[in-house]
Amino acid sequence: MDGMNRDEIKARIYSKIDELPTLPLVLPKLLRTLENRNSNVRTVADVISNDPALRSKLLKVANSAYYGFPSEITSLQRAVALLGFNMVRSLALSMSVIDSITGGGKLRSFSEEDLWVHSLVVATLMQEISQKTGNAEEEYEHLFIIGLLHDIGKIVFDLFFNDLFRKAINEGTENARKPLFIAERDLIGMDHGEVGGMLLKRWKFPPVISEPILYHHQDLIPEDIEGKTTSLLKLSDSIALKTESAEDPCLGEFLDRFSISEINEEDLRDVLNRLNDSKAKIFAFHRAMV
Numbered sequence: 001m002d003g004m005n006r007d008e009i010k011a012r013i014y015s016k017i018d019e020l021p022t023l024p025l026v027l028p029k030l031l032r033t034l035e036n037r038n039s040n041v042r043t044v045a046d047v048i049s050n051d052p053a054l055r056s057k058l059l060k061v062a063n064s065a066y067y068g069f070p071s072e073i074t075s076l077q078r079a080v081a082l083l084g085f086n087m088v089r090s091l092a093l094s095m096s097v098i099d100s101i102t103g104g105g106k107l108r109s110f111s112e113e114d115l116w117v118h119s120l121v122v123a124t125l126m127q128e129i130s131q132k133t134g135n136a137e138e139e140y141e142h143l144f145i146i147g148l149l150h151d152i153g154k155i156v157f158d159l160f161f162n163d164l165f166r167k168a169i170n171e172g173t174e175n176a177r178k179p180l181f182i183a184e185r186d187l188i189g190m191d192h193g194e195v196g197g198m199l200l201k202r203w204k205f206p207p208v209i210s211e212p213i214l215y216h217h218q219d220l221i222p223e224d225i226e227g228k229t230t231s232l233l234k235l236s237d238s239i240a241l242k243t244e245s246a247e248d249p250c251l252g253e254f255l256d257r258f259s260i261s262e263i264n265e266e267d268l269r270d271v272l273n274r275l276n277d278s279k280a281k282i283f284a285f286h287r288a289m290v
Contacts, residue, residue, distance in 0.1 A: 009189040010198070016160040017202050021100045026051040027092060034089050044088065045077040057095055057289065058088065065284035086141035094148045095289060097203070101155050109158045109166050113286065115151060118240055120282045121275065123147025125236035128271045133262035142209050146233055150213050153196030157188065164188050181217040193217040231258045239272065 030047045033039050048055050055076055062079035063072060073079050080088055098116075106112065126143040157165035168183035181191035197214020201207075212230040215221050216237060221230055235258040239251075251268045 006189055013156065013160070013190070013195055013198060014202065016156070017199050020199075023096045023100055023203060024051055024054070026054065027096050030092055031089065034085050041077050041081045044085065045080050048076060048080070048088075048092075053099070054092060054095065058083070058091060060288040061091060061285065064281075064288040066281040066288070068281075087144070090141060090144040090148075093145055093205075097149060097152065097200075098289070101152065101159075101199070107155065107158050108162055109169055110154070112290075115154065116148075116286050116289065117282060118244065119148045119151055120285055121240045121243075122150060122233070122236045124275060124278065124282065125239060125271065126232055128274065129232060129236065129260075129263060129268070132267045132271060133260075142206075143229070143232070145209055146212050146229065147236065149200065149209070150196065150216055150233055150237065151192060152199060152213070153192030153194065156195045156199060157184070157192060161188055179217075191217045231260055234258050235260055239268075243272070243275070 026047065029050075030044070033044055033047050036043075048058060059073065059076065059079050061067075062069065062083055067082070069082060073082065083091070102112075107115070123144045124147070126147045130143055154165075157168075164187045165184070168180060168187045171183040171187070172178055172180040181193065184191045193216045194214055197210045200210040200213060208226070208229070211225050212233045215225060215230050216233045221227050235254055238254055238258075251265045251272070255263070255265060255268065
């Protein structure tokens with residue numbers, strides 16, 4: 001990239017990230033409220049009511065076919081009670097990041113719907129596989145956020161390095177053996193995972209969320225990084241990409257490659273079958289988000 005070295009590229013990306021709007025003011029207050037053991041549905045709903053856009057989206061999600069509740073939910077308190085604090089936290093964080101980074105504008109290099117549907121599929125896979133491995137759901141609320149935001153770096157590239165990013169997409173499309181993240185490194189000097197991790201770290205997301213995103217296209221993960229979640233993201237992303245290309249993924253090969261021993265091929269096939277049944281719900285969830 002014009003002979004720039006990696007540090008110069010990083011500095012340029014950081015300066016671009018700093019031009020982005022900050023996250024909504026309501027978010028820190030909402031997170032504090034959700035973490036307070038004395039909080040209840042009413043106190044959480046009261047905080048959300050201060051952000052009309054977030055209030056509207058949470059009600060849309062609660063009323064979407066993804067959940068399929070039998071009657072329309074018009075009360076924010078009822079929506080919070082039905083969705084649960086963990087999902088409210090996940091949605092508030094994810095939607096705030098999405099709104100701040102896109103600013104309501106359209107992406108120029110690729111389909112926004114494709115990006116978010118893929119990300120929702122990855123988020124769903126991460127949660128489903130985690131449940132199959134016996135992890136408690138409350139321990140892994142961050143999996144939804146990681147899955148939904150794992151490709152957020154692509155939006156940074158679309159906004160600030162559009163010409164180079166388009167070239168990277170074209171290279172990946174013309175040469176099926178050259179993944180997009182390799183083309184990004186060749187042309188821009190970093191891949192979208194690294195940039196997404198940088199963005200979330202800059203916005204003070206905890207390492208449990210930013211680090212798996214930063215490393216999800218890296219072969220070598222530092223020893224001090226929690227590798228299990230990163231492997232889960234790599235596995236879920238690879239399966240999602242295969243299913244999107246209408247290929248039947250070789251699940252045993254994936255399990256070997258990403259070193260996940262807590263789940264077997266039969267359980268993974270069951271997760272995949274349930275995912276196929278959930279595709280219409282995932283599209284409904286996406287429509288409620290935007």
